[in-house]
Amino acid sequence: xxxxxxxxxxxxxxxxxxxxxxxxxxxxxxxxxxxxxxxxxxxxxxxxxxxxxxxxxxxxxxxxxxxxxxxxxxxxxxxxxxxxxxxxxxxxxxxxxxxxxxxxxxxxxxxxxxxxxxxxxxxxxxxxxxxxxxxxxxxxxxxxxxxxxxxxxxxxxxxxxxxxxxxxxxxxxxxxxxxxxxxxxxxxxxxxxxxxxxxxxxxxxxxxxxxxxxxxxxxxxxxxxxxxxxxxxxxxxxxxxx
Numbered sequence: 038x039x040x041x042x043x044x045x046x047x048x049x050x051x052x053x054x055x056x057x058x059x060x061x062x063x064x065x066x067x068x069x070x071x072x073x074x075x076x077x078x079x080x081x082x083x084x085x086x087x088x089x090x091x092x093x094x095x096x097x098x099x100x101x102x103x104x105x106x107x108x109x110x111x112x113x114x115x116x117x118x119x120x121x122x123x124x125x126x127x128x129x130x131x132x133x134x135x136x137x138x139x140x141x142x143x144x145x146x147x148x149x150x151x152x153x154x155x156x157x158x159x160x161x162x163x164x165x166x167x168x169x170x171x172x173x174x175x176x177x178x179x180x181x182x183x184x185x186x187x188x189x190x191x192x193x194x195x196x197x198x199x200x201x202x203x204x205x206x207x208x209x210x211x212x213x214x215x216x217x218x219x220x221x222x223x224x225x226x227x228x229x230x231x232x233x234x235x236x237x238x239x240x241x242x243x244x245x246x247x248x249x250x251x252x253x254x255x256x257x258x259x260x261x262x263x264x265x266x267x268x269x270x271x272x273x274x275x276x277x278x279x
Contacts, residue, residue, distance in 0.1 A: 114144050115168050117197050123190055138169045139181045140190055146178070153178050192255070199251045206246035209253070211271060213242045213264045216257075235260035244271040 102109070123137040145163055146156050153175035160172045181187050215225035215238040228234035238260030245252045254271045 110148055111145075111163060111166060111168050113198060114141055117194055118144075120197060121190065121193055126186070134173055134177055134181070135171055136186070136190075138171050139173065139178065140187065140194065141169050142173060142178050143182060143187065143191075144194075195252050195255065199246075199253045202246065202249050202251045203253070206248055206251070206253075208247045209244050209275070210247050211242070211244050211264065211268055213240055213267075215240055215260055232261070242267045242271060244275070 118137050118140050123140060125133060125136050141163070142156070142160055145159055145168075146153065149156075149159055151159070156175060156178065157172060160169065163169050164172050215229070215235065217223070217225075218237055218239060222237060223234070225238065228238075236259075240258050240260050240262055242256045242258065242264060243252050244254040253275060254273075256267050256270055258267060
């Protein structure tokens with residue numbers, strides 16, 4: 038008598054074949070875990086901890102300096118300009134502006150990196166603190182900014198400020214950067230290699246200490262001038278500190 042085949046017998050045979058194939062195709066699961074544990078242990082034994090970075094910065098003093106930076110700037114500028122005893126030049130006609138206040142006003146403008154249009158508010162604050170005695174308009178300050186007399190005083194000013202720090206410095210470095218002559222001038226780093234763009238800039242050559250970054254000698258030239266010919270003049274500026 039023929040019996041009807043059970044449909045589950047087919048799946049049973051497939052299950053046996055699958056177990057046999059799986060056994061030879063994939064290694065035992067336990068051996069994989071052991072190999073992984075062995076690799077992990079080997080990695081741990083060869084691990085070298087990274088030493089944390091150590092900074093020599095005194096953060097307490099640095100934070101205090103940042104808090105009082107502007108106040109210290111006002112004090113240094115006032116003391117240095119008053120020490121130079123900048124005299125006024127008298128002539129016929131309208132009295133000239135107080136030269137010491139002009140020098141301080143120009144320094145305040147450069148420190149805040151603002152135009153003469155926005156300078157008056159800072160000058161009023163400086164006057165209330167006793168830094169300057171007169172607040173001059175932008176037209177007056179702009180007139181003196183290209184004066185040769187101002188140039189001579191500024192050269193003496195940064196040297197006077199640098200003099201107390203000279204005993205700390207043992208090495209000096211020369212550098213130069215461009216200063217745009219127009220309001221929308223590009224950054225010097227973007228046009229540094231483009232010689233044609235240098236015509237629209239002036240170049241500031243400096244000699245500074247490598248410890249305090251204090252500037253002890255400086256020259257301003259056309260933007261097309263190279264640094265090498267100016268280096269001799271920068272070195273001559275060190276003689277006053279020896």
